[in-house]
Amino acid sequence: MAFSDPEFREPTPGERAEIARLVGEEPPVLVAFEADGGGTEPVSCLIAAEAWAVRQGTFRRSVRAG
DSSP states (O other): OOOEEEEEEOOOHHHHHHHHHHHSSOOSEEEEEEEEOSSSSOEEEEEEESOOOOOOSOOOOOOOOO
16 A cells, blocks of 8 residues: 555566556556565556656545445
């Protein structure tokens, strides 16, 4: 649920293939990063989106009801 110190990188070919398999195609935006998730090793994470935008400022975190 929480992470810190993300280090962004290009997704690997394997990560691209896995996302394409899960959603049926490769999304237009796919970003990978490693972050400190509180364990002994960094955690690998992916962000898949239809579009991107750079916004400045502080944003509240919203939690969706399951």
